[in-house]
Amino acid sequence: MLDRSSIAVVAMVLALGATMGDARAWDEALYPDLKGQWRVVGGPMRFDPGKPWGPGQQAPLTAEYQAIFDKNLKAQAAGGQGTTPTYTCLSPGMPRVTNGYGQIEFVVTPNTTHILVQHIHDNRRIFTDGRDWSAAVEPTFLGYSIGKWIDTDGDGRYDTLEVETRNFKGPRAFDSSGIPLHEDNQTIVRERIYLDKDDRDLLRDEVTVIDSALTRPWTVLKRYRREPDRQPYWREVNCAENNNHVEIGKENYMLSADGLLMPTRKDQPPPDLRYFAQSQK
């Protein structure tokens, strides 16, 4: 039971807290300063930035998905796209969007943390309003993310955003080498996002993926570096603009510089034009 003096102290402290809250903008004072433009450290092509591209990632794939991955690598070596679906400008989805292939901005609001990625159409909403999973509806490439800001060191400021993402659809791959996620789309992605304690221009994202294509949870650490310019240049990137990939049925072709369809691999058959024959009768 609190005594009178304790109550007085608590009341004073609450008043102080309220006054502090009045005097400062909520985002600057109580959440980490994530403003600015962030770019991934180590390049965007690999899911684990600490390991080489492709087989060097040593993804803990099940035997079935390792075979799918190996077949994909052969298809890519022959000129195809394998199991990486983004050449048609499909969103890479989660967790690949954390690879940071575009400029990144964090917009922290009381109920949602937005992560805006300048690439295809990869803007994430992480709901931090205390909701449960019942609101998750239509499966998406980016999934449905619920987060919670945590004050891990008890200094009165949030420092870590814990996020869980579910409710996916596919196809999705971890990176451009085509490491696949399971087609059941039961993926769960857990993240811990926080600023480096010694370098406030370095952001860390511990990403753990639980997926039926994996033999165990796969955890990697992403790092993003803040650009020094506080009025950064935001590049507009539209994947569909000047995309020379053409998908017809299950075949991938390319457009030549002179605007003609061309094969992407040796001896690839041309598209079936049966509907033109009907049209021209």
Place this chain on the structure above:
Amino acid sequence: MAYRNLFATVALAGLFAADGAGAQDFLLKYPDIVGQWRRPAGIGIQWDQSKRVGPAQEAPLTPEYQARYEANLADQRAGGQGTDPLGKCIPPGMPRMMSVIFPMEIIIMPNTTYILTDYTDPRRIFTDGRAWPKELEPTFTGYSIGKWIDEDGDGRYDVLEVETRGLKGPRTFEASGIELHDDGESVIKERISIDKANKDILLDEITTIDNALTRPWTVTKKYQRERGNVVWYFNHCAENNHHVWIGKDNYMVSGDGYLMPVKKNQAPPDLRYFQSSQK
């Protein structure tokens, strides 16, 4: 030890303030714009919401662009896309993105107001007092500078005035193919405010100054607020897009995965590179 407890309590109080007074005070400076905004019931994707889509818009086009518009309409009647670039998943850009095909969210931060439409790139409206950059790389969304104004002097901002420049094309006002000029010199001015008579109606008075037009074209868009547990749709143009462009020709991919014409007697694509590949 006592100090440790005090610090812990101060920390607790700080967090308490974060969820309450701090956030509310910040919001008090700006209009309450939180929620999901949609086109009002019965409003389609026409540019001027008070008129029907197409020629009924009576766009004040120059003779050159009127002729282009009519050629585009003829192409659309024949099965083509005309001058509407969205079939290629080119973003609608400004000003068309403000037709809000899919729901819109507006996020007000001290230096930037963000407009997210869940369909195209986010708009950043910089409200930090910056000047126009000496050089602008043209984009579909353009570069927007805004200013929050307290028009009625009640101590709270009520209007966001925005100017957007630095645009590129192709862009059209709406799906009927009313084009903006190829030169990308559009200047778009907006006044965004909550309707004084209905706090769940957002107004955007949009004036487009463009060399395809004989005069500035002003329309006022209305948006209806959805509150509560709204659903944000993830709309991805490239997913299930059956349009295919080969050179300058538009085709479709049929449900069974074959290329097919969009116009009567349309020629099939030139496959010369396949012949040489298979020799």
